[in-house]
Amino acid sequence: MTKQDKAVLITGASSGIGRATALGLDAAGYQVFAGVRKVEDGLALKAEASDALAPLLLDVTDGDAVAGAAARVGEETEGNLFGLVNNAGLSLNGPLEIIPDSEIRRLFEVNVLGLLAVTRPFIPLLRKAQGRLVNVSSGHGLLAVPDKSVYAASKFAVQAISDSLRLELRPFGVSVSNLVVGKVDTAVLEKILDERERVAKAADPAVLELYSPLFEFFDREVKDLPGIPPEEVAKVVAEALTTPKPKAQYLVGPGARKMRNLSRLPRRLREGLMYKALYGARRP
Ligand SMILES: NC(=O)c1ccc[n+]([C@@H]2O[C@H](COP(=O)([O-])OP(=O)(O)OC[C@H]3O[C@@H](n4cnc5c(N)ncnc54)[C@H](OP(=O)(O)O)[C@@H]3O)[C@@H](O)[C@H]2O)c1
Numbered sequence: 618m619t620k621q622d623k624a625v626l627i628t629g630a631s632s633g634i635g636r637a638t639a640l641g642l643d644a645a646g647y648q649v650f651a652g653v654r655k656v657e658d659g660l661a662l663k664a665e666a667s668d669a670l671a672p673l674l675l676d677v678t679d680g681d682a683v684a685g686a687a688a689r690v691g692e693e694t695e696g697n698l699f700g701l702v703n704n705a706g707l708s709l710n711g712p713l714e715i716i717p718d719s720e721i722r723r724l725f726e727v728n729v730l731g732l733l734a735v736t737r738p739f740i741p742l743l744r745k746a747q748g749r750l751v752n753v754s755s756g757h758g759l760l761a762v763p764d765k766s767v768y769a770a771s772k773f774a775v776q777a778i779s780d781s782l783r784l785e786l787r788p789f790g791v792s793v794s795n796l797v798v799g800k801v802d803t804a805v806l807e808k809i810l811d812e813r814e815r816v817a818k819a820a821d822p823a824v825l826e827l828y829s830p831l832f833e834f835f836d837r838e839v840k841d842l843p844g845i846p847p848e849e850v851a852k853v854v855a856e857a858l859t860t861p862k863p864k865a866q867y868l869v870g871p872g873a874r875k876m877r878n879l880s881r882l883p884r885r886l887r888e889g890l891m892y893k894a895l896y897g898a899r900r901p
Pocket of ligand 1: 628629630631632633634635653654655675676677678704705706707708727731753754755756798799800801802803804805806808844847
């Protein structure tokens with residue numbers, strides 16, 4: 618199979634990592650299906666890509682859209698999909714006490730249920746092409762920290778799905794890679810701060826005050842820590858799709874390796890270090 622014959626679908630290609638990946642793979646000669654939720658995002662992508670790039674209206678929480686996408690990709694590729702990159706995702710930060718149920722459900726609908734719902738109908742196409750599944754997770758899929766109980770739970774779920782499917786699909790020659798992503802300079806960072814502000818405004822100020830060390834710590838992390846451009850992550854996705862032996866796990870971006878290493882420490886030591894970093898010398 619040449620690259621031109623190799624079709625790849627990327628979800629969440631309107632911005633950030635998904636967009637950089639779609640454009641990068643298009644430039645490398647793949648037949649790219651770029652999942653977007655708005656027609657104008659598809660047009661904007663096409664304006665920067667070759668004629669071969671095909672935007673696909675794909676909200677991962679919309680069952681009809683998922684079924685339609687699988688049917689169209691199946692028709693246009695004779696049932697062969699070489700790569701599925703599950704990238705679409707939301708972030709949700711903040712202490713659980715102040716996060717509304719509706720936000721938690723929305724996050725799980727996209728990050729977990731949407732990923733499963735998209736993957737399932739594409740498995741026959743990946744099997745036919747002996748293709749590759751690449752799931753975009755996070756350092757928080759290995760290390761759960763305060764302030765991120767909901768987001769970390771969703772990315773631990775992505776890790777679990779990757780691990781489970783890796784063996785489930787191996788007999789068919791389909792590989793599964795999990796990307797453990799650190800900080801990347803995308804729209805998500807602004808979204809985190811906006812959403813934090815929104816959730817904080819709706820919270821009881823006295824409760825909010827209890828969590829001020831967490832807010833200060835993680836706001837600093839979002840604002841001050843350097844991230845990498847999304848194109849760097851796109852290169853790693855391309856590697857997972859092209860290397861003869863794709864890895865089960867790729868670490869990419871600042872913080873990813875540190876979080877992986879911390880996750881391997883004995884729990885008491887790890888939690889002691891994290892507590893000190895968050896709260897200084899204060900005792901509980
Ligand atoms: N940036 C980081 O520091 C970082 C770190 C670790 C992991 N990640 C992960 O990387 C992935 C991409 O994030 P990003 O940083 O590139 O953020 P981003 O620029 O905000 O991109 C998120 C993408 O997901 C799409 N999306 C949201 N809800 C969707 C839905 N219901 N159906 C389909 N697409 C949907 C968005 O589409 P719309 O434009 O239509 O909303 C957008 O294309 C996510 O899974 C995220 O968790 C990012």
